[in-house]
Amino acid sequence: MQSSTSDDMLLQVSHLQKFFAVRKNLYSKPLYVKAVDDCSFSIQRNTVFGVVGESGSGKTTLGRVLLRLIEATGGSVLFDNTDILSLNTQELRLFRRRMQIISQDPYNSLHPRKVVKKLIGEGLQIHFQLSAQEIDTRVRDILTLVGLREEHMYRYPHEFSGGQRQRIAIARALVLKPEFIVLDEPTSALDVSVQAIILKMLKDLKKDFALTYMLITHDLAVIDYMADYVAVMYLGQIVESGSKDDIFKRTAHPYTSLLIDSVPPPTPSEHWSGHILNGEIPSPIHSPSGCRFHPRCPQAKEICKTAEPEVVEVQPGHVVMCHFPLGS
Amino acid sequence: MRKPSSDKKISGQSAFREFLRERKPMLDDVRHTVYLWKKTPLALVGTVIICLFLLVALFAPLLAPYSPIATDLSRKLEAPSAAHPFGLDQFGRDVLSRVIMGTRIEVSIIVIISVISIVIGLIVGIVAGYFGGIIDEILMRITDIFLAFPRLVLAMAFAAALRPTLTNAIIAISLVEWTVYARLARAEAMKIRSQPYIEAIRAVGASNIKIMVFHVLPMSISPIIVQLTMRMGTIILTAASLGFLGLGAQPPLPEWGAIVSDGRSYLMNNWWITAFPGMAIAVTVLGFNLLGDGIRDILDPRIRR
Numbered sequence: 001m002q003s004s005t006s007d008d009m010l011l012q013v014s015h016l017q018k019f020f021a022v023r024k025n026l027y028s029k030p031l032y033v034k035a036v037d038d039c040s041f042s043i044q045r046n047t048v049f050g051v052v053g054e055s056g057s058g059k060t061t062l063g064r065v066l067l068r069l070i071e072a073t074g075g076s077v078l079f080d081n082t083d084i085l086s087l088n089t090q091e092l093r094l095f096r097r098r099m100q101i102i103s104q105d106p107y108n109s110l111h112p113r114k115v116v117k118k119l120i121g122e123g124l125q126i127h128f129q130l131s132a133q134e135i136d137t138r139v140r141d142i143l144t145l146v147g148l149r150e151e152h153m154y155r156y157p158h159e160f161s162g163g164q165r166q167r168i169a170i171a172r173a174l175v176l177k178p179e180f181i182v183l184d185e186p187t188s189a190l191d192v193s194v195q196a197i198i199l200k201m202l203k204d205l206k207k208d209f210a211l212t213y214m215l216i217t218h219d220l221a222v223i224d225y226m227a228d229y230v231a232v233m234y235l236g237q238i239v240e241s242g243s244k245d246d247i248f249k250r251t252a253h254p255y256t257s258l259l260i261d262s263v264p265p266p267t268p269s270e271h272w273s274g275h276i277l278n279g280e281i282p283s284p285i286h287s288p289s290g291c292r293f294h295p296r297c298p299q300a301k302e303i304c305k306t307a308e309p310e311v312v313e314v315q316p317g318h319v320v321m322c323h324f325p326l327g328s
Numbered sequence: 329m330r331k332p333s334s335d336k337k338i339s340g341q342s343a344f345r346e347f348l349r350e351r352k353p354m355l356d357d358v359r360h361t362v363y364l365w366k367k368t369p370l371a372l373v374g375t376v377i378i379c380l381f382l383l384v385a386l387f388a389p390l391l392a393p394y395s396p397i398a399t400d401l402s403r404k405l406e407a408p409s410a411a412h413p414f415g416l417d418q419f420g421r422d423v424l425s426r427v428i429m430g431t432r433i434e435v436s437i438i439v440i441i442s443v444i445s446i447v448i449g450l451i452v453g454i455v456a457g458y459f460g461g462i463i464d465e466i467l468m469r470i471t472d473i474f475l476a477f478p479r480l481v482l483a484m485a486f487a488a489a490l491r492p493t494l495t496n497a498i499i500a501i502s503l504v505e506w507t508v509y510a511r512l513a514r515a516e517a518m519k520i521r522s523q524p525y526i527e528a529i530r531a532v533g534a535s536n537i538k539i540m541v542f543h544v545l546p547m548s549i550s551p552i553i554v555q556l557t558m559r560m561g562t563i564i565l566t567a568a569s570l571g572f573l574g575l576g577a578q579p580p581l582p583e584w585g586a587i588v589s590d591g592r593s594y595l596m597n598n599w600w601i602t603a604f605p606g607m608a609i610a611v612t613v614l615g616f617n618l619l620g621d622g623i624r625d626i627l628d629p630r631i632r633r
Contacts, residue, residue, distance in 0.1 A: 067531060096532065101528075103524055123532040123533060172528070
């Protein structure tokens with residue numbers, strides 16, 4: 001999609017699908033929740049690829065399928081030209097060093113009965129042949145790097161605040177020297193003041209370690225601060241993707257435009273002319289016919305109810321899935 | 329000469345202090361557990377009973393006034409007296425000595441059965457719960473087969489089929505007991521495998537075996553320990569029942585159930601042969617049950633903090 005050659009691309013995802021089967025009872029035919037439905041995109045090295053969408057749009061599932069924490073239903077994921085989805089268990093286990101995830105819930109992502117040193121050192125033990133001394137040194141180094149102190153090594157997760165726990169999670173990922181990290185709403189469980197610090201740190205770490213991020217969030221401000229490229233997800237599909245400027249300044253999909261409009265201004269006295277996106281995201285089991293967004297779309301016409309829109313490239317690198325893209 | 333050695337001592341001391349400081353949360357936790365223990369009187373009673381039981385087992389040869397198997401037919405069925413507080417049985421053996429020596433047999437029965445059944449139960453349960461799906465189905469249906477029979481009847485069947493000896497009784501009871509732990513461990517493993525920290529460790533690249541042993545097992549062990557202490561009373565009862573029915577320990581082994589059985593034909597006139605080992609069984613089972621309840625309460629996180 002982007003004009004650069006495929007060598008720059010760390011991750012190439014094509015037609016990725018993840019369906020969850022649900023049965024009402026034992027004998028009924030299974031219905032499918034299309035959590036990720038035919039998603040294709042590429043992520044360039046050393047960039048931040050943001051994924052936005054409402055709750056239930058499938059963005060978290062997308063991140064977990066990419067890392068094969070859950071098995072995909074179809075499609076392919078090329079990581080540095082290796083098809084992740086075809087690796088066997090053993091190969092995948094060793095490959096995991098190169099791609100890490102930082103999850104949204106720092107309160108449950110750390111094993112409650114392990115001290116920090118164990119939490120961080122475990123991956124080192126799996127992937128590197130190191131002496132106990134070297135593991136100790138590396139854990140100390142990485143703790144300092146993420147803004148914790150060495151004496152935190154022997155504490156349990158419950159003794160830390162949310163922000164500190166997220167730092168531990170970041171240290172655990174970073175100690176393996178990965179190339180790619182999925183940030184799954186890394187700050188949504190944190191206080192606003194802590195959010196800014198963590199995001200700044202992630203941005204600095206990206207530069208220092210030549211990392212590539214996929215940033216999953218529902219917070220457009222976070223996207224604006226962090227991302228280079230953005231994909232907007234709605235009901236398991238990527239409805240619009242492009243550079244950050246394409247998305248924010250040359251918005252083409254009505255859903256994106258409504259998302260941007262629905263962000264309240266930071267100061268309460270300011271007049272807010274934005275729209276509120278009406279209604280809930282529909283059930284992904286019975287997703288609407290035609291364009292999936294049509295029941296909530298202000299511009300919907302007859303054709304939107306019947307025909308699913310094609311993916312069109314409105315500008316080089318800026319694609320949209322809509323019958324009537326804005327600004328055209 | 330003096331100076332370096334004192335330096336070394338100080339650094340050794342400070343290293344120890346450092347060690348203590350690092351382990352402080354753990355120590356605090358232990359202290360809190362002891363505090364809760366003291367606040368639960370029934371658990372304390374249970375603890376005292378079980379401690380006495382274990383001490384008697386440990387020092388049995390010293391405590392027993394006579395040999396548990398020495399017969400003296402001239403004094404058979406003698407009533408309790410100062411010299412023989414629990415009386416003498418139909419072969420003139422001292423009942424007190426037999427009960428005391430019996431504690432050793434009971435302790436070994438409990439320990440061996442607990443170890444065997446917990447190991448089988450944990451392996452089956454955690455594997456079933458962690459993997460789920462078809463593996464779970466197969467393992468749990470096998471467990472159901474064992475559960476479909478009344479425990480005692482199944483243990484009797486195994487013991488009878490294997491020829492009645494103490495070892496076979498232990499094997500028989502273990503084969504019945506493991507299902508309890510398998511079901512518990514499965515439920516815990518199912519709960520734990522969907523926790524984010526398990527996914528996190530999988531993302532780091534840990535293998536399934538490693539996750540099960542180092543992450544799922546430590547988290548699922550505490551309800552199993554509670555269950556274990558609660559089941560110990562039952563284990564004694566089952567072993568005693570098998571002994572009573574002649575399917576467990578064989579004479580002249582002083583197993584409590586077997587002693588009770590010995591006395592049953594003399595029960596009307598010579599109650600002491602049966603009553604004293606029976607009381608020993610009752611008190612020990614009670615002690616284990618109180619201890620089990622206490623441990624459950626103490627480990628309950630709602631009471632804990």
